Amino acid sequence: MIFADRIDAGRRLAAALAAYRPRRPVVLALPRGGVPVAAEIAQALAAPLDLVLVRKIGLPCQPELAIGAVVDGAEPLIVRNEAILARAGVDEADFQRVCRQELAEIERRKARYIGQRSRAELAGRTVIVVDDGIATGATMKAALQAVRQRGPAELVLAVPVAPAEAIADLRPEVDDLICLDVPEPFGAIGCFYRDFSQVSDEEVVATLARFPSGAGSADM
16 A cells, blocks of 8 residues: 555545544644644544654664654653663663653654643543554554553554554554554555655644644643
8 A cells, every 4th residue: 555645644544533533532643754644633533633752762873773762741651672672782871871862852842842732631532643654663652651641541543554563562552453554574664655755843833733732731
């Protein structure tokens, strides 16, 4: 399955999620790439849109390889990939250094994207977490675990494309999982889009401005 762009992917996911509209869900996007996808879903489901601020903790000498992830919150949630940490021989000082760098980027994004915007209340709600695709699943797992701590009544993961291994790993974290395509072999997420242009900070801010975040607040 090839998507024209993130908007196309979002519209296809929205159709697959149509049954959730009566449940008055909250839609959460992983910025930046997940925001245009989630916006289409939020519009179709008449749902508030908010963000999950999560960052991959990359191997110092190979940043694309996730050794963990960190999610913003009252107390930041850190998820460690112990198998890769052990195999790569990463010591605790190096892990914490990269973790601090990613927390700083989360703070930058929070100030830029959220500012004084109220946050969506998640407790007791159906929450749909959205990204533009999944590669290893380490970052998404951290995001889902952080959202689960906020006490949603139902937690749903919705993505256009992901590898089978990641789907199998993430399925126990959620109550429902919608993935439009699970290709093998997988490759990179961008291979499944004709247009996979980088999403800018300005686009994230402009998209959020089109949607209410919902009543109440949640430090996420």
